[in-house]
Amino acid sequence: MKxxxxxxxxxxxxxxxxxYHALPPLTRKSDxxxxxxxxxxxxxxxxxxRDARNTDVGIVPTHFAVIFDxxxxxxxxDLYSDYKANRSAPPxxxxPQFGLIRQATRAFNLPCLExxxxxADDLIATYARLACEAGGDTTIVSSDKDLMQLVGPSVTMYDPMKDRQIGIPEVIEKWGVPPEKMIDLQALTGDSVDNVPGVPGIGPKTAAQLLEQFGDLDTLLARAGEIKQEKRRQSIIDNTDNAxxxxxxxxxxxxVPxxxxxxEFVLESPDGPKLISFLKAMEFTSLTRRVxxxxxxxxxxxxxxEVVIQSKEEAHGPDVGARVPSSASTSETAPASPAGAEPAQQDQNTPSALAEALAQAAVAHKFDHEAYVCIRDLQTLADWMAEASAAGVVGFDTETNSLDPMQAELCGFSIATRPGRAAYVPLNHKSGQGDLLGGGxxxxxxxxxDALxxxxxxxxxxxxxxxxxNLKYDLVMMNRYGIDIASYDDTMLISYVLDAGLNGGHGMDSLSERWIGHKTISYKEVAGSGKTMITFDMVDIDKATxxxxxxxxxxxxxxxxxxxxLVAKKLVSVYERLERPLVPVLAQMEQRGxxxxxxxxxxxSGELAQGAAGLEEEIYQLAGEKFTIGSPKQLGDILFGKMGLPGGSKTKTGQWSTSAQVLEDLAAEGHPLPRKIVDWRQLTKLKSTYTxxxxxxxxxxxxxVHTSYALAATSTGRLSSSEPNLxxxxxxxxxxxRIRTAFIADKGYKLVSADYSQIELRVLAHVAEIPQLRQAFEDGIDIHAMTASEMFGVPVEGMPSEVRRxxxxxxxGIIYGISAFGLANQLSIPRxxxxxxxxxxxxxxxxxxxxxxxxxxxxxxxxxVETIFGRRAHYPEIRSANPQMRAFNERAAINAPIQGSAADIIRRAMVRMEKALPEAGLDARMLLQVHDELIFEVPDEEVEATIPVIRSVMEGAAMPAVALKVPLQVEARAADNWDEAH
Incomplete structure (x- = not known):
């Protein structure tokens, strides 16, 4: 801070x-x-x-933190045993809301301190002092009189309920003394809420008069005999120690240390998805919309x-509690059982009973971080390797200096042979001292x-x-060092198979809190954050251990x-067929790039820039003036204020809404300016995001380019990619x-794109038992033309393109539960x-x-709901009392078996493909997966031999687990770049 x-x-x-006290009671409708x-x-x-920039004095925060008791x-x-003794228990x-509010703070992307x-007041006082020493200013957002002793030239308070700044004049006006005398005033008046004794019979007004007369508390107590009022004088003399x-x-x-x-408190922009994810879990619909x-x-x-619910017994401790799903309508919410198993009175020989027993045994061992071993010699490492081999099951994790496994360096690795028994092997930690590159x-x-x-x-x-x-990262990492991990399980994927859509994320930290009741050490605690963050190779080895x-x-x-x-829930086959075998396949694809x-x-990029510039000129001409096109406020003022276009609505902040849907609706009505804005947004997004x-x-x-695939990111089983998202x-x-033309094959190779044709409609025809669709797919008929013919009575031959469209x-649209309103917008027809x-x-x-x-x-x-392969996607809010929430979940539940089954089919194809190509004597390499499409790099001379193998594997991917009642069809072609191959 500066x-x-x-x-x-x-x-x-x-x-x-x-x-709590200002608002009427509110409960989450689902539970x-x-x-x-x-x-x-x-x-x-x-x-x-949102309003920080609009305060009376124009304060703009650069740093921000929320402090809790x-x-x-x-x-x-320790000073006074009766301190706060008369406080009743919280309502x-x-x-249960204490812990949720701390989670809310983190969801707002803000530091949450205690x-x-x-x-909390002590932490606020400490940070206010540190900010003052750094030359900065502080605003304490509170109206608590206890904090007014901190007010000064660089420290003010702000009461958000009254929208009122509290500076030195306001303190004097309220209490009759300046901030530096507030401590003495409170020492005299005491505080019944906190059970601070003070001096009986001395109120704020009297205390201010006495301090004005005697200057400070010590002088007052020393000269108490000079007070004229007998009762007041005697009370002060009798209660000197209390004062x-x-x-x-x-x-x-x-x-405070x-x-x-x-x-670390630098105010960052809100993380929209993160905040909305929490607000949706809380079912705060209006605020979700505003955010x-x-x-x-x-x-x-x-x-x-996912959310943490704090029990009554845990309310007096730090922010820990039992993890439960975002809606308690599911059967697996019971925090009393760490494994989320069925009730304890069940038959002890059932898989569910075994699951609960094993879970309780895993939780029973207390965490002792000081007991973890740091291995720094070969003999000790050899002993641990022998112990791990004897155990037969070992927890394993790598520590690196980057989230990108293709560029990261291995800093060390850790193993655990049983709960509570773990060790870390540092390999590449640096001292931070020495040369300009960071020391040896x-x-x-x-x-x-030697260690590897x-x-x-x-x-x-x-x-x-x-x-x-998330073992895929470790597979890529170790493969770069020439090691292929054999025989493995991935806890993230096991959780995903069990609870997709039920508990939010499947990261280790959240799983630990939910199932073990243990809050893990955050990366921030060992490596810092923001500008002070260091890479793991610079972390102190004791902390790293x-x-x-x-x-x-x-x-x-x-x-x-x-x-x-997995056994108790009969989901072993889903994990073994669709998840675990795909991990090394994706690891290989990521490494190939x-x-x-x-x-x-x-x-x-240059052409997009020129196109955007041309659109800007047209936009300015249509608007009749220049303005910042990317500014929603200025754009709204132009469209609805100046031009008076219909359909304008204002957000809660008072600005006109200029969302993509609003602009698309206006463009569909024939207004030229909104259409140009939509086109400009598309060009600028393509430029910034891709070119x-x-x-x-x-x-x-x-x-x-090496994208990273996430297996556990969607509720339906679809893969997602990031860094970059392809x-x-x-x-x-x-x-x-045209952007796809930049993705090219190496010299001597071709890119082959193999794409399932209308796979989701084929799955729909299978699961919904629709004779007309099944027969059309069997006969190879144009499904859209057939549908148009069935609905509108138009012959397939010579059918107008508009009818087929x-x-x-x-x-x-039917697959995604489209409404009449949505279809009307899409086709530009009356509802x-x-x-x-x-x-x-x-x-x-x-x-x-x-x-x-x-x-x-x-x-x-x-x-x-389930896919045809048994994968489950949970929608607990389908029972929500909120009609909009319920309708959304109904649409998602209808689509999930179709989209999820299609995703499962391509997963099965990818797993088989890695073996099928080399078994056929081919050197083709699978590079990318994009929804229903696989992209391969194939030697020029092998293209003709490779495409039939690819088609065969993809079209037969559902067998033998599921015999589809409609045939799958794959279109594949080869070219020098991705666009031409698609």
């Missing part, structure tokens, strides 16, 4: 009680969980963040987060080659099961808890297709006409309506 910066410190505990205080807190915090004994109890419906032994104790109690500590530095609008996030695409290696680390020689024997031994969390040892320990415990649940032509991207960004992803060592490159626009929109189309569609294909109704009924009864 001079000119401004720190906001929010009194989080004060916010909680203000929110009646009290959330009134959480709702009030979130709304107050959102308003504060730890809710346990503090040093003040029962408020208790410290055992100290109150001095009271002064110590109300004096805020400014020297805080661990977070001010630089989505403000952050430009598509809320419908965000899954609800820390002493007493095993040479990396011993590790190889363990990792490549198929008789020892290696258990990892505790952190890495815990990772391996937690992972092994999770395996003991989660793996038996794909070549990208920088010159093509550079040329496209400008992709060169930065080219690996300097391989000269190829699955969202537009295919329907010429500009998007409408049928195509209905075919695909009544769209409604008639949908009604006629269901009349012609009654099996689809039957499928939808039966799927919704099943989902309501069970909380989940």
């Amino acid at each position: 001079k000119g910066d401004h720190l906001f410190l929010v009194d989080g505990s004060g916010y909680i009680f203000r929110a 009646n969980l009290p959330v009134g205080a959480v709702s009030g807190f979130c709304n107050m915090l959102w308003k504060l963040l 730890y809710s346990s004994k503090t040093f003040r109890h 029962e419906d408020l208790v 410290m055992e032994g100290f109150e 001095r104790v009271s002064r110590e109690l109300v004096t805020l500590r400014t020297d 805080v661990s977070e530095a001010l630089d 989505a609008e403000a952050t430009g996030t598509e809320a419908a695409e965000i899954e609800p987060a 290696l820390v002493e007493n680390q095993i040479p990396i080659r 020689t011993l590790l190889r024997n363990l990792l490549e031994n198929p008789a020892v099961l290696k258990v990892g969390q 505790r952190y890495a040892g815990e990772d391996a320990d937690v992972t092994l415990r999770l395996w003991h808890i989660l793996k038996p649940r 794909i070549s990208v032509d920088r010159q093509i991207l550079s040329r496209l 400008d960004a992709l060169p930065g992803y080219i690996n300097p060592r391989t000269n190829r 699955q969202n490159i537009p295919i329907r626009t010429s500009e998007g297709r 409408r049928a195509k929109a209905i075919n695909f 009544e006409e769209a409604s008639d189309y949908i009604k006629r569609y269901f009349e012609r294909f009654p099996g689809i309506r039957d499928y939808m109704d039966s799927t919704k009924t099943f989902a309501r009864a069970n909380g989940y």
Whole structure:
């Protein structure tokens, strides 16, 4: 922090009680969980963040933190045993909200601070002092009089309820003394709420008069005999000790040994998806909508987060609690059982009983970070390798200096042989001292080659099961060092198979809290954050040992808890067929990468820039003035203020809404300016997201782009890719297709694109038992033309393209539960006409309506739906009392078996493909997966031989598990670049 910066410190505990008492009770509709205080807190915090630039004095925060009471004994109890003794327990419906509010703070992307032994006010006082010493200013967001002693030239307070700044004049006006005398005033008056004794009979007005007369408390006590009023004089003399104790109690500590530095409080932009995920879990619909609008996030695409519910017994400790799903309507919410198993009175010989017993055993071992071993010599490492081999199952994790496994360096690895028994092997930790490059290696680390020689024997031994969390990263990492991990399980994927859509994420930290009740050491705690963050090779080895040892320990415990649940839930086949075998396949694909032509991207970037510039001029002419096109406010003022276009609506902030849907609707009505804006947004997004960004992803060592695939990111089983995301490159626009021309085959190779033809419609025809669709696919008829002929009575031969287009929109729209409103917008037709189309569609294909109704009924009864391979996607909010939420979940539940089955089919194809190509004597390499499409790099001379193998594997991927009643069809072609091959 530096001079000119401004720190906001929010009194989080004060916010909680203000929110609770100021608002009527509110419960989450799905499970009646009290959330009134959480709702009030979130709304107050959102308003504060949004309005910070509009305060009376124009304050713009650069740093921001929310401070809470730890809710346990503090040093003040040692000074005065009756401190806060008369405080009653918090309201029962408020208790579970304490932890949720801390989670809300983190969801807002804000520091959430508390410290055992100290109150929130002490932390606020300490950070205000540190900010002052750094030359910055501080605003304390609170109206608590206890904090007014901190007000000064660089420290003010802000009461958000009254929208009022509190500076030195306001303190004097309210209490009759300046801030520096507030401690003495409170020492005299005491505090009945906190049970601070003070001096009986001395109120604020009297205390101010006495301090004005005598100057300060010490002088007053020394000269108490001079007070004229007998009763007042005697009370002060009799309670001298109480006054001095009271002064110590109300004096805020400014020297708390805080661990977070001010630089860690830099105010970041809100993380829209993260915040919306939490708000959706809380079912705060209105705030979700406002946040989505403000952050430009598509809320419908965000899954609800998981939440921690704090029990009554845990309310007086730090923020820990039992993890439960975002809706308690599911049968697996019971925090009392760490494994989430069925009730304890069940038959002890059932798989569920075994799962619970193993879970309890894994949780029973207490975490002792000091017991983790740091291995720094070969003999000790050899002993641990032998111990791991004897155990037969070992938790394993790598520590590196980068999230990109293709460029990371191995810093060390950790293993766990049983719960509580773990070790870390540092290999590449640096001292941070010495030359300009960061210093040399820390002493007493095993040479990396020697350590990996011993590790190889363990990792490549198929008789020892290696258990990892997100193991694909470790597979890529170790493969780069020449080690192939054999025989493994992945706790992240086991959790995904069990609970997709039920609990939000499947990361180790959240799984640990939910199933073990243990909060793991955060990466921030060992490596810092923001500008002060260091890479793991610079982390102190003792800290690294505790952190890495815990990772391996937690992972092994999770395996003991989660793996038996696969048997209990009859989901072993899903994990073994669709998840575990895909891990090494994706690891290989990520390592292969794909070549990208920088010159093509550079040329496209220039052309997109020219296109955008041309559109800008047209936009300015249509608008009649120049303005910032990317500014929603200025654009809204032009469209609805100046031009008076219809359909304008304002957001909660008072600005006109200029969302993509609003602009598309206006463009569909024939207004030219909105159409130009839509086109400009598309061009600028393509430029920034792809043509400008992709060169930065080219690996300097391989000269190829290596995307990262996430297996557990969607509820339906679809893969997603990131860094870069290659699955969202537009295919329907010429500009998007031109971006694909930059993805090229190496010299002597061709790219082969193999794409399932209408796979989701084929799956629908299979699961919904629709004779007309099945026969059409069997006969190879144009399915969209056939649908149009069935619905509109138009012959297939010579059918107008517009008629076929409408049928195509209905075919695909039905899969996604399209409404008459949505279809009307898509086809630019009246809603009544769209409604008639949908009604006629269901009349012609009654099996689809039957499928939808039966799927919704099943989902309501069970909380989940299944693909044809048994994968489950959970939709607990399908029973929500909120009609919009319920309808959304119904649509998702209808689509999930179709989309999920298609995703499962291509997963099965990918697993088989890795073996089929070399078994056929081919050198083709699978590079990318984009939804229903696989991309291969094939030697020129093998193209003709490779394509039939690819088609055969993909078209037969469902067999023998499922015999589809319609044939799968794959279109494949080869070319020099991705666009031409597609």
